[in-house]
Amino acid sequence: MTELAYPLAVMLFPGGLFAIALGLALKGADRRLAARLQGRVGPPLMQPFYDLVKLARKRTMAPDIAALPVFLGAPLVGAISMMLGAAMVPIPGVYAPDPILGDLLVLLYLLAVPAVVLMVAGSASGSPFGAIGFSREMALMLAYEGPLVLVVAAVALRTGSFSLADIVAYQQAHGSFLFDPVMWPALAAFIAFYPANLGIVPFDIPEAETEVLEGPLLEYSGPALGLFKLMSALKAVVVLSLGIALFFPLAPEGLPGLVAHLAKLLVLMLLGVTVVRVSMGRMRIDQAFFFFLKWPLVLSVLSLAAVALA
Amino acid sequence: MTILQTLTEKARNIAVRSPWIYRINAGSCNGCDVECATTALIPRYDVERLGCQYCGSPRHADIVLITGPLTARIKDDVLRVFAEIPDPKVTVAVGVCPISGGIFRESYAVHAPIDQYLPVDVNVPGCPPRPQAIIEGVAQAIAIWRERI
Numbered sequence: 001m002t003e004l005a006y007p008l009a010v011m012l013f014p015g016g017l018f019a020i021a022l023g024l025a026l027k028g029a030d031r032r033l034a035a036r037l038q039g040r041v042g043p044p045l046m047q048p049f050y051d052l053v054k055l056a057r058k059r060t061m062a063p064d065i066a067a068l069p070v071f072l073g074a075p076l077v078g079a080i081s082m083m084l085g086a087a088m089v090p091i092p093g094v095y096a097p098d099p100i101l102g103d104l105l106v107l108l109y110l111l112a113v114p115a116v117v118l119m120v121a122g123s124a125s126g127s128p129f130g131a132i133g134f135s136r137e138m139a140l141m142l143a144y145e146g147p148l149v150l151v152v153a154a155v156a157l158r159t160g161s162f163s164l165a166d167i168v169a170y171q172q173a174h175g176s177f178l179f180d181p182v183m184w185p186a187l188a189a190f191i192a193f194y195p196a197n198l199g200i201v202p203f204d205i206p207e208a209e210t211e212v213l214e215g216p217l218l219e220y221s222g223p224a225l226g227l228f229k230l231m232s233a234l235k236a237v238v239v240l241s242l243g244i245a246l247f248f249p250l251a252p253e254g255l256p257g258l259v260a261h262l263a264k265l266l267v268l269m270l271l272g273v274t275v276v277r278v279s280m281g282r283m284r285i286d287q288a289f290f291f292f293l294k295w296p297l298v299l300s301v302l303s304l305a306a307v308a309l310a
Numbered sequence: 311m312t313i314l315q316t317l318t319e320k321a322r323n324i325a326v327r328s329p330w331i332y333r334i335n336a337g338s339c340n341g342c343d344v345e346c347a348t349t350a351l352i353p354r355y356d357v358e359r360l361g362c363q364y365c366g367s368p369r370h371a372d373i374v375l376i377t378g379p380l381t382a383r384i385k386d387d388v389l390r391v392f393a394e395i396p397d398p399k400v401t402v403a404v405g406v407c408p409i410s411g412g413i414f415r416e417s418y419a420v421h422a423p424i425d426q427y428l429p430v431d432v433n434v435p436g437c438p439p440r441p442q443a444i445i446e447g448v449a450q451a452i453a454i455w456r457e458r459i
Contacts, residue, residue, distance in 0.1 A: 031358075040356035047328065047361055053321055054328035054372070057459050059396040061369060213366035221369035221396040 006087075006101060014095045015087030022262070023233030024048040026240075026269045033274045048233060055226030063219050065126035074124065075220070075227035078117035082234035085110040089164060089241035092172070092249035093257025096165040104152055104162045107242065111148075111197065114235050115141045118206065121228075122216030133215020136285050137206035143292035144196045144203075147189045150300035154186045154307045155246050164242075168249040178248040182310045186303035187247050189296040191272060194239050196292070199232065201277035205285045240268045326456045327361045331448065332371030332395065336388045336424065338378030341438040342405035346375055348441055355441050357448065368394040372459075373451045375444075379407035379420040380427065392428055398458035400451040402432045404444060409433050 010016055028045040035042025044050075062071055088097050088107050102110075119137050122130035155177070156162050159170040177183035196203035207215045217228055244264050251257040283291065333346055348355070365371055368391050380388060392401075403424055406412040411422025424430060431454050434447035 035356065035358060039353040041359040042356070043358045043361055044327075050324050050328040050361055051363075054325040054330075054459070057321065057325045058372075058398070061394070061396050209366045214370075217370075218367045219369060225370060 006098070009087040009095075009097070009101065010084060014089070014091055014097070015083050015085075019083065019086035019234055019237045020230065022265070023230075023235075023237045024052070026236050026265060027233050029266060030269055030274045033270050034278050037275070037278045048229065052226050052229060055229065056223050058222035060220075060222035060224050063126050066219065067124045067126075070120060070124040071219075072224055074117045074121040075224045075231065078114050078231040079227045079234065081110050081113035081117075082231050082238055085238040086234055086241075089238055090168050090245050090249070091241070091258060091261045092168050092245065093251040093253045094261065096168065099163050099165070104156060104164055104167070107164070107238075108149065108152060111235075111238065111242075112141070112145065114231055115197075117231070118216045118228075121220070122206075125216065125219035127219050129213050129218045130216050133206045133218075136215065139285055139289055140196060140203065140205060140292075143289045144193050144296070147292060147296035147300040148193050148197070150297070150304050151186045151189050151193070152246070154183070154300065154303045157304065158183065158307045158310075164245050168245055171249050176248045176250045177246070182306045183247070183303060185299040185306065189299040189303065190243055190246065192292070192296040192299075194243060195273060195276055196288070197239050198236055198273060200273050202280045202283050203288050204277075204282060205288055208282055211282075236269065236273075237265070240265050240272075243268060322456065322459055325459050326452060328363075329361060329372045329448070329452050329455060330363045330365045330370055331357075331373050331375060332365055332368055334368075334374060334376045334388055334391055336376055336378035336408065337381030337384045337420070338405065338407060342377035342407070342436075345438040345441055346377065346404060346444060355445060357445060360448070360452070362448065368392075369396060371395050372399060372455060373448060374399060374401050375404050375448075376401060376408050376424060376428070376430075377404045379411045379414045379417075379422050380424045382419050382421060385421055385427070389427060398455065400431045400455045400458070401428055402434060402447045402451050403430045404434045404447065405439060406435050406437045409435055412437055 012018065025045065027048040031047060032042045032045055062068055085107060088102050090096050115137055119134045122134035155167060159167045161167060171177060178187065199207055207217060217225065220228060244261065248264065251260040333343065335343055374392065374395060403409055407414060408424035411420055414420045415422050432447045432450045434443050436443055
């Protein structure tokens with residue numbers, strides 16, 4: 001029975017189908033609210049799902065100069081990594097990931113995979129826009145990975161464990177980190193980090209549509225592009241759930257816990273992603289790079305020091 | 311067999327709700343392009359409610375809006391970009407220029423009726439066409455696209 005639990009976790013409940021549906025719904029809500037904030041009607045909530053079905057029925061084309069196995073393998077690796085990642089983040093009160101699936105450190109590496117995959121895809125496509133996207137993605141990743149690792153280290157130092165289940169349990173015993181002044185710098189750094197990781201407007205520099213025509217995604221079409229869309233929807237679920245687990249995992253048991261989790265995800269998505277992306281313009285890559293070196297990095301170092309001293 | 315057919319039919323009904331639009335400027339005076347941009351991008355005629363989305367890459371496109379009389383200089387590039395669009399696709403000729411050449415007809419620099427080179431599915435005449443006409447053209451293109459996807 002227990003052997004069956006892990007594939008189920010990856011394929012069906014916290015990961016897999018559940019996470020896909022959740023990610024697509026979050027994306028749909030994001031697009032809908034963005035349209036409303038701009039005074040438009042906006043697409044139906046199910047629009048990302050329609051897009052995926054459409055892309056599955058289109059033909060995949062590859063450039064003549066593309067490195068074909070890498071070009072077509074990259075989206076697959078990205079989507080699978082995020083599907084695994086979705087099984088590793090807890091849903092407080094409902095699902096605690098078994099340490100055997102992987103702890104916070106494994107999740108950190110998995111979270112880096114989509115960015116790496118985009119870089120690989122951009123360079124394998126052989127397109128000059130892909131190459132620009134590649135270099136920008138790399139610069140951005142160098143800038144935001146540091147603060148993320150330090151934030152995670154601060155939380156782990158505070159709770160004394162790298163297991164997400166332990167981190168959630170610690171906060172359920174000692175109160176959530178949202179109300180702990182020592183953790184506020186880490187929380188602020190995380191809030192600055194996740195728009196960059198999700199690739200939305202102030203930090204969507206590698207995929208900037210109006211500048212580099214979606215960069216690494218430029219040459220993709222059909223099902224391969226659909227896998228990238230799937231990857232980004234799953235990534236939203238993983239990153240936001242990670243934020244919830246790290247900073248405010250207090251939730252009742254059972255079904256109310258699941259509802260509370262969904263509500264938190266929606267709030268994080270709409271406030272932290274939608275409102276930010278419709279109200280800001282895109283930064284240049286150098287501005288984004290120095291922004292991350294200036295604020296989130298300093299904040300995360302500060303929080304690590306505060307936790308170490310407290 | 312019938313289950314497969316119903317599933318395919320269902321998938322087609324869903325897929326048809328996500329037409330992505332790509333614009334090709336085949337030497338247009340920019341009048342129609344301004345109208346195209348106004349049609350979809352301003353809140354008033356929001357076509358995102360139909361599921362449409364402007365895309366920057368021809369590889370993502372389903373519906374192609376072509377403006378301009380296909381000037382001699384740009385002809386090869388337009389044909390090449392058109393070939394980059396994955397099937398199934400639908401072509402909409404926006405403005406009178408791709409249909410007849412408009413005020414540029416009979417010019418030595420223009421290969422005017424664009425359907426000599428590309429399969430045009432919907433014509434939206436006008437100089438420039440009204441946004442409502444472009445939206446109707448896109449709606450007709452979606453109906454045609456439904457038969458192809």
